[in-house]
Amino acid sequence: MNGFEKRANLIKEKIMKTTLEMMRTSDPKRIRIADISKAANVSQVTIYNYFGSKEALVREVFMDYVDRAIADFEAYMNEDHTFKEKIEHIILQKTGTYREIPPRLIGQIMMEDHELSQYIEKLFSEKTVPLTVQIIQEGKDSGEIPESVTVEGALAFIQLYMNQYEVMLEMAERSGDVDKLFESMVHMFFYGICGKP
Structure with missing residues (x-):
């Protein structure tokens, strides 16, 4: 260059x-x-x-942001972390992402930009989902996820959790202690409300 x-x-x-x-x-x-x-x-x-154009600039900025976030996600998931650490990373990484770019803005941009929406959906299906499935399988192989829980069931549960992230983030910010609320959410993700580690 x-x-x-x-x-x-x-x-x-x-x-x-x-x-x-x-x-x-x-x-x-x-x-x-x-x-x-x-x-x-x-x-x-x-x-x-x-x-x-401004629209092309916004699209490129957003695509670059998503590319970097997925590259960071892939790098962390391919490092030597426990299953629990990887799941915590997924949950807490979303916190950082949503603090940087609010979910409403992400939704708005994707609704208005068909090309960007297709790009994000492709990344999600080709990179994020396979990596998440790999992590779930690792959890099953290590015995941290019981045999009775299917990969599809675990994936659906994680997706349900992620779909409510904006609400959880708003609640965390209202609580005055974002970190404590998310620590408790991570605990409940793994052990339920009454479960013990």
């Missing part, structure tokens, strides 16, 4: 980082190219040259 390409990549990354930061606090519909230009300290023409 020559000097020009390096500078171009740095500028593009700066624009994307600025846009992501703005998306965390503002509705993408309300963010203007002029706002991004000012915050990133680049010209509007530069943004249009790299991305073509």
Whole structure:
């Protein structure tokens, strides 16, 4: 990569980082190219040259964010962690993700951008689900998940849990002690309300 390409990549990354930061606090519909230009300290023409439109910029930012999150997830799951640590990571990673990009925003962007929605669904079915199935099978092989629990049943339970994440995050934030509430949710995930570790 020559000097020009390096500078171009740095500028593009700066624009994307600025846009992501703005998306965390503002509705993408309300963010203007002029706002991004000012915050990133680049010209509007530069943004249009790299991305073509605000919609294409938002899509690329979101796709990049999801790619990095899945790469981090894959890396952690392929490291030498216990089954319990991996499940805790899945639950707690969502907390960080949802603090960075609210679920309502994720849903809104996916509803409005068919290409992005297809991209996310493909990643979910080709990477996230197989990795989760692998983790569940590891739990079964180690005896941490009883034989009576099927892979499909465990996967469905995890999915039910994840589908309610926005509600759980709101409750955690209202409780005043997010970490404590999520620790108790992790405990109940493994042992139920009355179960002991």
